Amino acid sequence: DIQMTQSPSSLSASVGDRVTITCRASQSISSYLNWYQQKPGKAPKLLIYAASSLQSGVPSRFSGSGSGTDFTLTISGLQPEDFATYYCQQSYSTPYSFGQGTKLEIK
């Protein structure tokens, strides 16, 4: 099974900051990497698919990059509504697996 590891597990930042979250797969997953945002009491929401493609309706301040085993999610110019938990997910092979999450908090 493919293990997904995110770093950091938590992050404090201010409105307007640029933040980067990293996700590492235990083996190469090509570009089969997706990013989700989850707010308390809500279902996850797709942000980025296939490592770098922005889901329709998602603000352009979100971007993704990487391939193989190392991936990043970058938020440029944090907005108050961006404070949430972010998860990466590999869809290369089943069992599809998620990272442990990165909780983005207001500094």
Add this chain to the structure above:
Amino acid sequence: QVQLVQSGAEVKKPGASVKVSCKASGYTFTTYTMHWVRQAPGQRLEWMGWINADNGNTKYSQKFQGRVTITRDTSASKAYMELSSLRSEDTAIYYCARDSGTTYNWFDPWGQGTLVTVSS
């Protein structure tokens, strides 16, 4: 718009079974595979399995093999996830999520989640 609406919260005793439903609307149900994912308190999201809504084929995570059954009712545009032999560790929010229908298999959208509490 595409929407997945799940059944309500459940409280079950250890050893019992639970069946959660997921009603799809806004698209042709049989065109997309449906996944089930759970999230235990303070834990990461955990994929449980999928069902091909067209032919009913399923694939389950080895972790749940033998305890989980995913089915669908095409006439009702519903998918179901049944988990048996419940234990306290199965207390979690259970989500259905539609597959992208592409080789990249992203999940979008998700249902609102169903809280299943296992307690004696």
